[in-house]
Amino acid sequence: MYDVIIIGAGVNGAFIARDLAKYQLKILVIEKENDVGDVTSCANSAIIHSGYDPHPNTLKAKLNVLGNAMYDEICRDLDVEFSRLGSLTLAFSDEEAEQIPFLMERAQKNGVPVQLLNHDEILSMEPKINKQVKSALFAPSTGIINPFELVVALMENAMENGVELHLNEEVMKIIKEDNCYKIFSQCGEYSTKVVVNAAGLFADQINNMIMDSKETIIPRKGEYFVLDHFSEPFVSHVLFSIPTDQGKGVLVAPTTSQNYLIGPSSHFINEKDDFSTNQDILSQVLVSAQRMVNKIPMGKLIREFAGLRAFHVSNDFVINHQDGFINVLGMQSPGLASAPATSKMVMGFIKTYLPFVEKQNYKSKRRPLYRLNRLESEERNRLIKEHPSLGNIVCRCEQVSEGEVVDAIHRLCGATSIKGVKKRVRPGAGKCQGGFCEPLIMRILARELKQPLNKINYDNQKSYILLEKTKGGGQHDEL
Numbered sequence: 001m002y003d004v005i006i007i008g009a010g011v012n013g014a015f016i017a018r019d020l021a022k023y024q025l026k027i028l029v030i031e032k033e034n035d036v037g038d039v040t041s042c043a044n045s046a047i048i049h050s051g052y053d054p055h056p057n058t059l060k061a062k063l064n065v066l067g068n069a070m071y072d073e074i075c076r077d078l079d080v081e082f083s084r085l086g087s088l089t090l091a092f093s094d095e096e097a098e099q100i101p102f103l104m105e106r107a108q109k110n111g112v113p114v115q116l117l118n119h120d121e122i123l124s125m126e127p128k129i130n131k132q133v134k135s136a137l138f139a140p141s142t143g144i145i146n147p148f149e150l151v152v153a154l155m156e157n158a159m160e161n162g163v164e165l166h167l168n169e170e171v172m173k174i175i176k177e178d179n180c181y182k183i184f185s186q187c188g189e190y191s192t193k194v195v196v197n198a199a200g201l202f203a204d205q206i207n208n209m210i211m212d213s214k215e216t217i218i219p220r221k222g223e224y225f226v227l228d229h230f231s232e233p234f235v236s237h238v239l240f241s242i243p244t245d246q247g248k249g250v251l252v253a254p255t256t257s258q259n260y261l262i263g264p265s266s267h268f269i270n271e272k273d274d275f276s277t278n279q280d281i282l283s284q285v286l287v288s289a290q291r292m293v294n295k296i297p298m299g300k301l302i303r304e305f306a307g308l309r310a311f312h313v314s315n316d317f318v319i320n321h322q323d324g325f326i327n328v329l330g331m332q333s334p335g336l337a338s339a340p341a342t343s344k345m346v347m348g349f350i351k352t353y354l355p356f357v358e359k360q361n362y363k364s365k366r367r368p369l370y371r372l373n374r375l376e377s378e379e380r381n382r383l384i385k386e387h388p389s390l391g392n393i394v395c396r397c398e399q400v401s402e403g404e405v406v407d408a409i410h411r412l413c414g415a416t417s418i419k420g421v422k423k424r425v426r427p428g429a430g431k432c433q434g435g436f437c438e439p440l441i442m443r444i445l446a447r448e449l450k451q452p453l454n455k456i457n458y459d460n461q462k463s464y465i466l467l468e469k470t471k472g473g474g475q476h477d478e479l
């Protein structure tokens with residue numbers, strides 16, 4: 001019998017698992033994908049929003065502001081890339097400039113420090129912004145984070161403190177029996193006192209398996225461009241358009257890996273697994289971005305992607321509980337920024353069902369990553385002497401070594417797929433998008449996991465890369 005079963009290992013499930021791991025509880029996380037943080041938590045703008053934008057007194061406003069303030073300590077403890085570089089919400093017309101005082105008032109009500117900037121002040125901070133800019137709202141507490149690292153680090157730390165993780169297992173049925181829940185997946189049946197539904201886009205289905213009050217989640221797609229890193233300075237703050245009813249609009253922002261994100265679009269779709277991108281929609285994204293920054297170096301484009309927001313009709317987060325069943329539902333933006341505070345709210349609910357006795361040996365920190373490409377040469381050389389595989393570069397674009405890939409595979413919550421390695425230490429995330437390094441990463445995965453090459457997938461268990469030998473003998477013998 002488990003004390004708590006968490007359904008879904010996105011950022012919300014992972015935060016809740018880590019917070020629960022501080023207590024003497026038996027905890028299981030069930031995730032249907034082949035890795036943690038593989039759905040919405042890995043396809044978003046990666047902004048830790050300041051919290052000026054959500055309407056006051058909503059859960060979004062409250063949890064965003066609380067969550068934002070918690071990120072410095074979390075990222076220090078878990079060695080996750082995070083930077084508070086501040087945001088500028090830009091007005092280019094008189095009509096847009098009239099919105100800024102309303103946004104300032106909202107910021108004040110939400111308790112978010114902001115500042116009104118004039119044309120000259122904006123351009124002295126960000127010279128690449130179009131000269132027609134009239135005014136801007138500066139929010140210094142806005143941050144950018146590495147969302148892939150975040151979810152992996154949270155789960156790694158949770159597992160180090162005793163949490164069990166089952167990947168590739170889909171919850172298909174839930175029933176209530178006596179004082180506990182029975183959860184059925186294709187792999188088996190589990191009993192638990194408390195269930196946390198953190199299933200993202202599918203949280204409505206999980207809720208509807210057991211609760212009388214039914215829910216609906218509608219996917220709202222956001223499409224992006226990703227630019228490579230380059231040496232000439234581009235933008236150094238998060239640049240937002242003026243928000244509308246559709247959301248926060250298109251942004252231009254650096255990432256923690258010195259790439260640049262341009263997007264997202266916002267439109268409702270029917271399918272929860274449609275991650276395709278569309279040229280017409282991306283063209284509109286580019287037009288919106290070029291209103292802010294004229295000379296976007298599109299020659300540096302390396303990728304397009306789409307993420308799906310889990311829209312609930314309330315347009316707010318739905319976090320509630322009944323009889324030991326807890327919903328974390330409708331977690332669209334700013335769900336990432338809010339996640340640490342969402343988890344604290346869920347802890348409060350769980351405390352009403354279970355005694356919280358602290359563990360004596362709880363570890364709040366995880367072992368830092370090597371991050372070779374960020375080190376001074378002296379320190380790098382010292383590490384390479386200690387671990388020679390750190391001197392063997394396998395990804396030229398992102399300067400990732402074999403030793404870092406091996407470490408990403410063998411840590412708790414380690415990578416088992418090409419995408420899993422890419423999310424953790426970035427081979428394949430650069431200019432060649434894996435063209436050069438992918439075969440090397442496959443071989444390292446096969447060797448370290450003691451699997452034949454054709455068992456190494458790109459992402460989930462159906463994303464085969466190699467099927468069978470097409471010629472006898474030769475270098476693919478290990479197939």
Ligand SMILES: Cc1cc2nc3c(=O)[nH]c(=O)nc-3n(C[C@H](O)[C@H](O)[C@H](O)COP(=O)(O)OP(=O)(O)OC[C@H]3O[C@@H](n4cnc5c(N)ncnc54)[C@H](O)[C@@H]3O)c2cc1C
Nearest residue numbers: 008010011012032041044045047171200222334335336337
């Ligand atoms: C385009 C876009 C931009 C965004 N930008 C930002 C931003 O800049 N800042 C911000 O704060 N927020 C942003 N967000 C929102 C943020 O990404 C989400 O709020 C957050 O990632 C949601 O995390 P989650 O854990 O609730 O869901 P998910 O990450 O989707 O995790 C849910 C997990 O549940 C699993 N699951 C589902 N059904 C089952 C089942 N039956 N059995 C087992 N497992 C199951 C899924 O496989 C998935 O891994 C953005 C979202 C989008 C789409």
